[in-house]
Amino acid sequence: MDKAFALVKVEVDQKTDFATYFLKGEADYWWESKKPLEGEGVVTWDRFTELFLEKYFPRYMKNQMEINFFELKQGNLSLTDYEAKFNELTRFVPEQVDTDEKRAKRFQQGLKPWIRSRVAVFELTTYTAIVQKAMLIEGDIEASQKEKGPGSFPNRSNRRPGFQARTNENFRRTK
Known part of the structure; x- marks a missing residue:
C-alpha cells in the first residue's frame, strides 16, 4: 500500500x-x-x-519467518532459487541485512559448501559481487559435470569401488 x-x-x-x-x-x-x-x-x-x-501477521508468524531466515541454506536449491528465498526472507530481519556487507556475508554463509569455499577466496564484500561470482562458479561446475557425465564433482561418492580401500592398503605398505 x-x-x-x-x-x-x-x-x-x-x-x-x-x-x-x-x-x-x-x-x-x-x-x-x-x-x-x-x-x-x-x-x-x-x-x-x-x-x-x-x-x-501476528508476532509468532514474524518469529517463524526470522527462524526460517537464520536456518536458510542453499541445500538442494539452485542458486537462483536460493537467492529468491533469501530475498523473500530478508524483509523479516531488516536489522540483519541493513548494510550491503551484512547482506553479502549472510548470503555467502548459506551457500553450498563447495560454492562457498570458492567464493570466499575472492574476499568479496558486496552482495551483488558474491551472487554473481557464485553463479559463475555454479554454472562452471554444471558445465564441467555435463562434459564429464553424471556423478562427477561435487558429489564425491562416485569414486570407483574399492578406491579408498586400495589407497589405504598402498599407504600401509609404504610405511
Missing part, C-alpha cells in the same frame, strides 16, 4: 481511508468491527497498520 500511496501521492491523513476502502470480505468485516473500538477520532495510518499486522 505504501508503494501505491507514494505513486499517487496520497496524503498521510488520507491513507487509512483509502486503504480501508479496498478491504474485502473478512478483512472488511474485521475493520468494521475494529474501527469503533478505536474511538471517534481519525485512525492514523501508523495505528491502522499496527492493528492490521497484529491481526493478519
Whole structure:
C-alpha cells in the first residue's frame, strides 16, 4: 500500500481511508468491527497498520519467518532459487541485512559448501559481487559435470569401488 500511496501521492491523513476502502470480505468485516473500538477520532495510518499486522501477521508468524531466515541454506536449491528465498526472507530481519556487507556475508554463509569455499577466496564484500561470482562458479561446475557425465564433482561418492580401500592398503605398505 505504501508503494501505491507514494505513486499517487496520497496524503498521510488520507491513507487509512483509502486503504480501508479496498478491504474485502473478512478483512472488511474485521475493520468494521475494529474501527469503533478505536474511538471517534481519525485512525492514523501508523495505528491502522499496527492493528492490521497484529491481526493478519501476528508476532509468532514474524518469529517463524526470522527462524526460517537464520536456518536458510542453499541445500538442494539452485542458486537462483536460493537467492529468491533469501530475498523473500530478508524483509523479516531488516536489522540483519541493513548494510550491503551484512547482506553479502549472510548470503555467502548459506551457500553450498563447495560454492562457498570458492567464493570466499575472492574476499568479496558486496552482495551483488558474491551472487554473481557464485553463479559463475555454479554454472562452471554444471558445465564441467555435463562434459564429464553424471556423478562427477561435487558429489564425491562416485569414486570407483574399492578406491579408498586400495589407497589405504598402498599407504600401509609404504610405511
